[in-house]
Amino acid sequence: MTYSFELPLLVLLILTAGGAILVKDLISAVLILGSYSFFLALIWAWLGAADVAFVEAVVGAGLATVFFLLTLFRTAPDDTRIRRPRPPVVVVVALPLLGMLLLYAASDLPSFGDPASPASTHVSPHYLENSVADTLTPNVVTSVLMDYRALDTLIETVVVFTSGIACWLLLRRDPE
Amino acid sequence: MIGSRFESLIVRRTGSLLVPLVQIFALYVLFFGQYGPGGGFVAGVMIAASLVLGQLVFGRSGLSARRARSLLAGDGMGLLIFVAVGGLGLIGGGQFLNYSEAPIPGLPDASRRYVGILLTQIGVALDVAVAAVSIVFSLSRSARGEAGNA
Numbered sequence: 001m002t003y004s005f006e007l008p009l010l011v012l013l014i015l016t017a018g019g020a021i022l023v024k025d026l027i028s029a030v031l032i033l034g035s036y037s038f039f040l041a042l043i044w045a046w047l048g049a050a051d052v053a054f055v056e057a058v059v060g061a062g063l064a065t066v067f068f069l070l071t072l073f074r075t076a077p078d079d080t081r082i083r084r085p086r087p088p089v090v091v092v093v094a095l096p097l098l099g100m101l102l103l104y105a106a107s108d109l110p111s112f113g114d115p116a117s118p119a120s121t122h123v124s125p126h127y128l129e130n131s132v133a134d135t136l137t138p139n140v141v142t143s144v145l146m147d148y149r150a151l152d153t154l155i156e157t158v159v160v161f162t163s164g165i166a167c168w169l170l171l172r173r174d175p176e
Numbered sequence: 177m178i179g180s181r182f183e184s185l186i187v188r189r190t191g192s193l194l195v196p197l198v199q200i201f202a203l204y205v206l207f208f209g210q211y212g213p214g215g216g217f218v219a220g221v222m223i224a225a226s227l228v229l230g231q232l233v234f235g236r237s238g239l240s241a242r243r244a245r246s247l248l249a250g251d252g253m254g255l256l257i258f259v260a261v262g263g264l265g266l267i268g269g270g271q272f273l274n275y276s277e278a279p280i281p282g283l284p285d286a287s288r289r290y291v292g293i294l295l296t297q298i299g300v301a302l303d304v305a306v307a308a309v310s311i312v313f314s315l316s317r318s319a320r321g322e323a324g325n326a
Contacts, residue, residue: 050213054205058221063308066228070315135289137210145215146293146300150262150273153296157258157303164251164307171314 005046013039025081030068037061047112051141191233198226206301210290216297220254220304227305228312247310254303261295 016036020029037060044053110117127144137143145153202222209215262273270277275292276285283291 051215051218054213054218055221058218058225062225063221066225066312067315070312074315134286135293136286137290137293139210139212139215141213142209142215142293142297146296147275147289150296153300154258154262154273157255157300160304160307161251161255164310167311167314 006043009039009043009046013043023082026072027069029082030065030072033068034061034065037064051139187233191229195226195230195233198222198229202226202301206297207294209297210293216300217304219297220301221308223301223305224308224312227309231312247306247313250306251303251310254299254301254306257299257302258296261292261299264292 013036016032016039020032020036023029023032037056040060041053041057044050044056110119114120127140127148131137131140131143135143135147137147199222202219205214205222206216206219209219261275261278264278264280265274265276266272268277268279275289278288278292280288280291
């Protein structure tokens with residue numbers, strides 16, 4: 001496997017993630033976060049997860065940026081500079097250790113595309129083999145989301161519905 | 177923000193080109209979701225993005241406050257479509273969300289599930305689009321109110 005495409009993308013991803021944290025202005029941070037989502041979408045597309053890439057590009061780079069900007073204009077319209085206190089010593093010591101621990105744990109994960117991994121041996125073969133015959137739907141992601149696992153999607157839709165209701169209830173201004 | 181008109185010719189021209197394009201592409205993503213990447217969620221977000229863009233570029237002030245409220249009815253409609261299509265399976269004597277038991281005469285099981293997937297995707301798209309647009313309107317309405325008071 002060659003890394004000619006992944007490596008620049010990964011570097012850009014880490015750079016934009018670090019930039020969003022380190023930049024001095026909140027609006028710049030929001031826009032850098034949008035570009036971070038865009039690079040993440042490219043990585044998903046490269047890994048073959050076209051549906052996830054689609055959602056990441058539309059939601060992460062598009063809608064979330066709009067939400068962040070609107071919230072920013074509502075809460076801090078004049079001064080968007082970030083005043084950042086120095087991080088405590090505990091954080092500086094503990095976070096790299098936690099990162100090392102996570103990297104160490106990640107070495108136990110099955111490698112990418114491993115046909116013997118639990119994710120590829122449990123129910124996915126059934127979906128992949130029977131999706132067209134069962135539902136006439138060649139895109140297995142759609143048939144899993146909307147048919148085989150429709151209850152999950154229903155609850156997710158309820159969550160989206162609730163978020164719309166909650167935002168309106170919290171942010172309404174009219175006295176009625 | 178939202179509600180203030182853009183008088184710039186470039187912004188209005190680009191907006192009038194982009195908004196219909198994004199909406200047509202969203203419909204394509206919605207109805208092509210069973211053959212390629214995409215589906216209800218993405219289509220809903222894209223419709224919402226196009227509506228927000230249109231409101232940003234061509235919006236008139238004073239409408240969004242009432243619109244945010246009336247939009248929430250559509251939010252429930254999307255969810256209702258999803259639950260109703262799922263409930264058709266119950267009516268036909270099967271399990272909830274099992275579209276193959278839906279009482280649609282003259283269709284084989286696979287076609288019923290195909291139709292069920294299509295209809296629930298429309299429901300999800302409606303729900304997501306309306307929720308996103310109403311969140312944007314709720315956020316911007318308060319911002320505009322403060323700007324108006326100052």
